[in-house]
Amino acid sequence: MKVLVVGGGAREHAIVEALDKDDAELYVVMKNRNPGIARLCRDILYIPETEVEKIVDWASGIGIEMAIIGPEGPLEAGLVDELREVGIPCVGPTKDLAKLETSKSFTRGLFEKYDIPGNAKYAAFHNMEGVREWLEKLGEYVIKDDGLCGGKGVKLSGEHLATIDDGVAYAEECIRKHGAVVIEEKFIGEEFSLQALSDGFTVIGSPLAQDHKRAYEGDTGPNTGGMGSYSDNDHSLPFLRESDYEEALAITQKTCDALREECGEPYKGVMYGGFIATKDGVKCVEFNARFGDPEAMNVLPILESSFLKICQAIVDGTLRPEMADYMKKATVCKYIVPKGYGVKSLAGAEITLDEDHIKTVGARLYYASVNEENGKVYTTSSRSLAVIGIADDIAEAERVCESALESIKGEVFMRHDIGTPDAIEKRIKRMRGIRG
Ligand code: GLY
Numbered sequence: 108m109k110v111l112v113v114g115g116g117a118r119e120h121a122i123v124e125a126l127d128k129d130d131a132e133l134y135v136v137m138k139n140r141n142p143g144i145a146r147l148c149r150d151i152l153y154i155p156e157t158e159v160e161k162i163v164d165w166a167s168g169i170g171i172e173m174a175i176i177g178p179e180g181p182l183e184a185g186l187v188d189e190l191r192e193v194g195i196p197c198v199g200p201t202k203d204l205a206k207l208e209t210s211k212s213f214t215r216g217l218f219e220k221y222d223i224p225g226n227a228k229y230a231a232f233h234n235m236e237g238v239r240e241w242l243e244k245l246g247e248y249v250i251k252d253d254g255l256c257g258g259k260g261v262k263l264s265g266e267h268l269a270t271i272d273d274g275v276a277y278a279e280e281c282i283r284k285h286g287a288v289v290i291e292e293k294f295i296g297e298e299f300s301l302q303a304l305s306d307g308f309t310v311i312g313s314p315l316a317q318d319h320k321r322a323y324e325g326d327t328g329p330n331t332g333g334m335g336s337y338s339d340n341d342h343s344l345p346f347l348r349e350s351d352y353e354e355a356l357a358i359t360q361k362t363c364d365a366l367r368e369e370c371g372e373p374y375k376g377v378m379y380g381g382f383i384a385t386k387d388g389v390k391c392v393e394f395n396a397r398f399g400d401p402e403a404m405n406v407l408p409i410l411e412s413s414f415l416k417i418c419q420a421i422v423d424g425t426l427r428p429e430m431a432d433y434m435k436k437a438t439v440c441k442y443i444v445p446k447g448y449g450v451k452s453l454a455g456a457e458i459t460l461d462e463d464h465i466k467t468v469g470a471r472l473y474y475a476s477v478n479e480e481n482g483k484v485y486t487t488s489s490r491s492l493a494v495i496g497i498a499d500d501i502a503e504a505e506r507v508c509e510s511a512l513e514s515i516k517g518e519v520f521m522r523h524d525i526g527t528p529d530a531i532e533k534r535i536k537r538m539r540g541i542r543g
Pocket of ligand 1: 258318332333395398399400401402
């Protein structure tokens with residue numbers, strides 16, 4: 108089967124690897140040369156992933172039979188709509204359905220209209236009238252830019268914004284940039300990601316993962332696209348109750364049904380919910396319309412079932428819960444990022460690594476936003492490499508991941524604290540404190 112994958116990061120490397128197990132004939136659109144992806148695919152179109160017309164022309168010329176869209180940018184640009192026009196079915200929502208991610212006010216409104224549990228108290232603003240009063244009423248608040256910001260558009264009181272004046276200034280910046288801002292209550296709890304697969308009717312969950320958004324150890328520093336994530340062998344997380352998974356999945360199913368009703372067509376793709384476990388149960392922080400990055404690397408490498416068959420069932424509308432089995436393994440993923448990442452990345456610096464060593468210690472390597480030239484690997488302004496340890500428990504997966512990291516050199520950094528017993532224990536204690 109001729110399959111197109113759009114995107115050139117570590118998430119797409121994991122997608123391509125999963126499809127390659129089924130001998131799909133793979134074609135990829137990416138901006139830079141990702142060497143991990145390049146090795147596994149038949150041909151590559153090197154252009155930005157939002158150049159819809161060129162992608163559609165290329166795909167129909169090759170005779171692509173199915174497309175899988177990695178990042179959110181092409182979804183917002185309407186790539187799925189245009190591919191479908193030329194008869195190519197897609198794993199990924201149309202522009203309208205992708206508002207689930209691209210418009211925070213759309214999703215909050217959807218929750219309200221369809222009475223979906225887990226919503227926040229919120230208000231959307233298109234000008235500054237009433238912003239200060241709403242911030243004062245909330246006390247603790249979250250401000251979300253109502254447009255795509257590469258995971259960096261959300262700012263929280265007490266973390267990124269110290270005062271009401273800071274909140275007012277940031278809200279003004281969002282309105283200037285994207286014409287709207289959403290301001291909502293701040294939930295107190297531990298966040299987790301549930302990446303569900305949907306054919307627009309049936310929704311199936313995958314192992315939960317927890318991402319680390321802050322650049323530096325101890326959850327400090329600027330927000331990033333995600334510095335690493337972990338998952339547990341029981342597919343839940345050590346600080347959660349069993350009911351938390353069920354609540355998050357029920358919210359996802361209700362959202363899938365509401366989207367079908369609201370947009371008049373089924374949502375086919377990944378519904379990646381950012382959830383938070385609070386003293387009042389599970390709340391929804393946001394939804395994304397794609398796999399998480401890094402969280403894709405916590406689930407795809409341990410998927411035992413055929414990813415190609417799952418994708419086929421998504422586009423055909425024949426998805427069934429028993430189609431996705433995952434190994435009972437824990438995973439720890441750490442991102443290697445260029446020096447300065449989160450503030451001003453050092454792009455163009457060489458990274459050296461020993462792939463044999465990484466394999467020997469039992470870890471997996473996924474290339475991210477690097478560029479390969481003359482057999483050498485260089486940083487770009489974004490994340491460079493993801494290393495994953497997979498083992499029977501989180502502590503062992505973390506050790507495997509750390510052993511692999513020893514062989515990676517260059518002007519880069521990473522968070523060594525992700526998935527360590529100390530970091531996990533801190534989260535369990537915090538959650539216990541919150542729930543009493
Ligand atoms: N894990 C953050 C994201 O994929 O947006």
